[in-house]
Amino acid sequence: MNRLNDFVSALWQSLLSIAKIVLQSRLCTHIPKHSGCNELVVLGNGPSLRGTIDNHMPFLRERTLLAVNFAACADDFFALRPQYYVLADPHFFQATDQPNVQRLWQVLGCEVSWAMTLLVPHRFAKAMRTKSLGTGNSHLTVVFYNTTPVEGFAWFENVAFSANLGMPRPRNVLIPSIMLGIALGFSTIYVAGADHSWTRTLSVDDDNRVVSIQPHFYKEDEREEKRVRKDYMNYPLHQILQSFYVAFRSYFTIARYARHRSVEIFNITPGSFIDAFPRLNIGKRY
Numbered sequence: 001m002n003r004l005n006d007f008v009s010a011l012w013q014s015l016l017s018i019a020k021i022v023l024q025s026r027l028c029t030h031i032p033k034h035s036g037c038n039e040l041v042v043l044g045n046g047p048s049l050r051g052t053i054d055n056h057m058p059f060l061r062e063r064t065l066l067a068v069n070f071a072a073c074a075d076d077f078f079a080l081r082p083q084y085y086v087l088a089d090p091h092f093f094q095a096t097d098q099p100n101v102q103r104l105w106q107v108l109g110c111e112v113s114w115a116m117t118l119l120v121p122h123r124f125a126k127a128m129r130t131k132s133l134g135t136g137n138s139h140l141t142v143v144f145y146n147t148t149p150v151e152g153f154a155w156f157e158n159v160a161f162s163a164n165l166g167m168p169r170p171r172n173v174l175i176p177s178i179m180l181g182i183a184l185g186f187s188t189i190y191v192a193g194a195d196h197s198w199t200r201t202l203s204v205d206d207d208n209r210v211v212s213i214q215p216h217f218y219k220e221d222e223r224e225e226k227r228v229r230k231d232y233m234n235y236p237l238h239q240i241l242q243s244f245y246v247a248f249r250s251y252f253t254i255a256r257y258a259r260h261r262s263v264e265i266f267n268i269t270p271g272s273f274i275d276a277f278p279r280l281n282i283g284k285r286y
Helices: 002-024 049-055 057-061 069-073 099-111 122-130 154-162 174-183 222-233 237-260
Strands: 039-043 064-068 084-086 116-121 140-145 188-192 202-204 210-212 264-267
Touching: 002 154, 039 174, 049 057, 064 069, 064 174, 069 099, 084 174, 116 122, 116 174, 122 140, 140 174, 154 237, 174 188, 174 237, 202 237, 210 222, 210 237, 237 264
Parallel strands: 039 064, 039 188, 064 084, 084 116, 116 140, 188 264
Antiparallel strands: 202 210
């Protein structure tokens, strides 16, 4: 009976995903293969990245780096010089009048002086063009990708992922970042700064508003911190926990897909809550 239920569920999810792909995905999406070092470090912005940068810069400099979100606004950005940069949150394309977002696009569009590929969801292509985001920098190459959530039979997911038609449900920027690392052709991917220890700072105040503190490796900007806290207050606790569940489940889907593609993923984040990837202590190995 369980097998039948699993089959029916996978069939239904596959059919739903096909519909989403038809309606949301750009077909023939091409992610250019990386040439050079075949090891990628995905730099999450969690607080543990501070220690990784301070203590293991030689390890980082010997590998290709991928940064995300507001990393370009951090002082370390110009020392790290990431070759890839991933954005996924609509906030970066819809709130371009906010100082933090303006600073991000100022850095990407004018101050990056090395060859860097910016990976952006297809659905924000129009905003990129109409607002001229990042288009003034000859060092910056913009590549678009599909964020369509794909679920169903494992073989179906493999086909859709390999064709760049979608990915596991992208509840945070780390999910598309790792998937794009696989699509770019890297054989080994290290995940740093991915603490994901949100439940430690999650609480509910006396007005039944959810309070979440999400520290980063760089000095917190009070305006951005206030915005994130306000966003969390708009959702009940069960929806936030559901979002966490979806994210952690997506990592297991990525781990399965990586094995299918013969890609190794190592979590090098001390104290990370992500339990889908094998851990590696680079302090002992490198």
